[in-house]
Amino acid sequence: MASTVLITGGTGTIGRRLTQLLQQQGYQVAYLSRTNKPVPNVTVYQWDVQRGQIDPRAIQTADHIIHLAGAGVADERWTDARKNEILTSRTQSTELIAKALSENPNQVKSFVASSAIGFYGGDTGDRPLNETSPGGADFLAQVTRAWERAEDQVAALGIRTVxxxxxxxxxxxxxxxxxxxxxxxxxxxAPIGSGQQYISWIHIDDLCRLYIQALADESWQGVYNAVAPTPVTNETLTRAIAEVLKRPMLLPNIPNFVIKLMFGEMAITVIGGNYVLNKRIADETNFRYQYADLTNALNDLLN
Structure with a gap:
């Protein structure tokens, strides 16, 4: 019988593509959703994170859980209320899953959870970072640390957690x-700011394939940097997009102060950068990227 994968945040960008790839590989897919709006070929269970409510059938029928839910970091300006929502949408939802797993009989073999390279800080320059590098101190680093601590509550139940x-x-x-x-x-x-800030990128299909391998391969455990093997600068990325689209690059760089005026504190997500390496994936797994090369990734997506 096909394994059932329960996804939170299944209707988001990553969730939708992940659903397609899981179903292509013969998995049954179920969603935990705030609404009971039907989704073709997907069983939808309801939950209400703020009220601490979850349909127990979602947990009881799942073989694996993929946890993607969380308010978008770059969707709105960071008011105090929005920052609180970014934090609590991640921590409370994870804590609710841990509570439901502890209270309901289940056969969940793996819990594969989203986290972010924001763990290392919004702007770490060109310093190479791997999974053992220390965390940062800014807002996104604090959010990611709290998020991963909540994910540890699932691991504490004896469920393999990635x-x-x-x-x-x-x-x-x-x-x-x-x-x-x-x-x-x-x-x-035009490049943004200095253009020299590093972007640690990954093609969506490689990310979804990482999720699938992480739930299927029992040797995966703990933290992995889900990035392509080669980070690039903002300027390199911008020029590569222009090349693939066959468009000229004529304008000077957009100054940092303009970005700060537009985005406020959230500007760090654009003018900051991280040189993050996929060390554990490269050293400890047999995962093969379909899009290790930026130009190949952009050709696939833009053409």
Whole structure:
């Protein structure tokens, strides 16, 4: 009988693509959702994180859980209320899953949870970072640390837990790439700030394949940096997009102060950078990237 994978955040950009790939490989997929809106070929169970409510059948029928839920970091300006939502949407949802697992009979073999390279800090320059590098001290680092502590509550139940610290996900279905590509298509693209800040990126299909391998391979445990093997600078990425789209790059760099005026504190997600390495994936697993090369990834997504 096919294994059932329960996904939180299944209707988001990553969740939708992950659902397709899981179903192609013969998995049954179920969602934990705030609404009971039907999704084709997916069993939908309801939960209400703020009220601490979850349909116990979701837990009782799952063989694996993939936890993606959390308010988008770059969707809105960081007011105090929004920052609180970014934090609690991650920690409370994870704690609710841990509580439901402890209170309901289940056969869950693995818990594969989203995390973020924000763990290391919003701007760590060109210092190479791997899974044993220390965490940062800024807002996103604090959020990620609290998020991973909540995920440890599942591991404490004896369920194999994998945390994928995810970099910048390249997809045309949302996130950074459409925002970068649009002005370049119009001939108005330019690197941001110095252009020398590093972007640790990953193609969405490679990220989804990492999730699937992490739930299927029992040797995976703990934290992995879910990034492609080669981080690039903002300028390299911008020029590579222009090359793939066959558009000229004519404008000077967009100054940091303009970005800060537009985004406030959230500007760190654009003008900051991290040189994050996929050390554990490279050294300890047999995972093979389909898109290890940036130009190949951009050709696939933009053309």
């Amino acid at each position: 945390k994928l610290r995810t970099g910048v996900v390249l997809t045309m279905d949302g996130g950074a790439l459409p925002k970068l590509a649009q002005p370049i298509r119009l001939g108005a693209g």
